[in-house]
Amino acid sequence: MGMEDLRARFLEGMSRAATFVAVATTDGDGGRAGVTLSSLTSVSADGDQPSLLACIHNQSPAAAAILKNRAFCANLLAEDQQALSDLFAGRGGNYHAARFARADWSAGALGQPILAGATAVFECRLATALLWETHHIIVGRVHAVRLSDQPAALLYGQRAYRRAVHLPGHEV
Numbered sequence: 659m660g661m662e663d664l665r666a667r668f669l670e671g672m673s674r675a676a677t678f679v680a681v682a683t684t685d686g687d688g689g690r691a692g693v694t695l696s697s698l699t700s701v702s703a704d705g706d707q708p709s710l711l712a713c714i715h716n717q718s719p720a721a722a723a724i725l726k727n728r729a730f731c732a733n734l735l736a737e738d739q740q741a742l743s744d745l746f747a748g749r750g751g752n753y754h755a756a757r758f759a760r761a762d763w764s765a766g767a768l769g770q771p772i773l774a775g776a777t778a779v780f781e782c783r784l785a786t787a788l789l790w791e792t793h794h795i796i797v798g799r800v801h802a803v804r805l806s807d808q809p810a811a812l813l814y815g816q817r818a819y820r821r822a823v824h825l826p827g828h829e830v
C-alpha cells in the first residue's frame with residue numbers, strides 16, 4: 659500500500675469513529691486561544707486526580723499557548739453547539755481573539771475560559787506533553803468538573819455533526 663493510499667485509508671477509517679467534540683481553551687501569559695478537538699480522551703479516573711489527553715497540531719496557536727500557560731479547559735460541547743465547534747475550528751476566520759469575542763465565556767477557578775452551554779467542562783493543569791511528529795499529545799490533570807443540565811453531547815463522524823440515538827432492545 660502506497661503512503662498516499664495509506665494516509666487516505668487512515669483518514670477514511672478514522673472518519674467512521676464518531677467522537678464527541680470539545681473545545682480546548684486556554685488563557686494566561688501565553689495568550690488566549692481555543693481550538694476544536696475530536697481527540698479528547700479520558701486517561702484515568704483513579705490517579706492522584708483524574709486525567710485526560712488531547713492531541714493538538716503543533717502549528718495551532720492553542721498548542722503553544724497551553725504549553726506556556728500550563729493550564730486549559732476541555733469544554734465538551736452540547737448537541738446544539740455546532741456553531742461554536744465551527745467557530746473554534748477556524749471556519750469563518752482563523753484569528754483566535756475573534757473566536758472569544760463571538761463566544762459566551764467566563765473565567766474558571768484556574769483562570770481558564772469556560773464556554774457557556776458546554777455539557778461538561780474539565781478544568782485542567784498541564785501534567786505533561788509529548789510532541790509526536792505533527793501533534794502535541796497534551797495530558798491534563800483535572801482540578802474541577804462543571805456539568806450542565808443538558809447531558810447530550812455533540813458528535814462528529816463521517817465528516818458531519820451527529821447526535822447519539824438510543825438503540826431499542828437495551829433499556830437503561
Ligand SMILES: Cc1cc2nc3c(=O)[nH]c(=O)nc-3n(C[C@H](O)[C@H](O)[C@H](O)COP(=O)(O)O)c2cc1C
Pocket residue numbers: 679692693694695696697698713714715717718719720743744746747748752814
Ligand atoms: C470536529 C473537528 C475536530 C477536530 N479535531 C482536532 C484535533 O483533535 N486536533 C487538532 O489539532 N485539530 C482538530 N481539528 C482542527 C482544528 O479545530 C482547527 O481547524 C485547526 O487546528 C486550524 O485552526 P487553529 O488556528 O485553531 O490551529 C478539528 C476540527 C473539527 C471541525
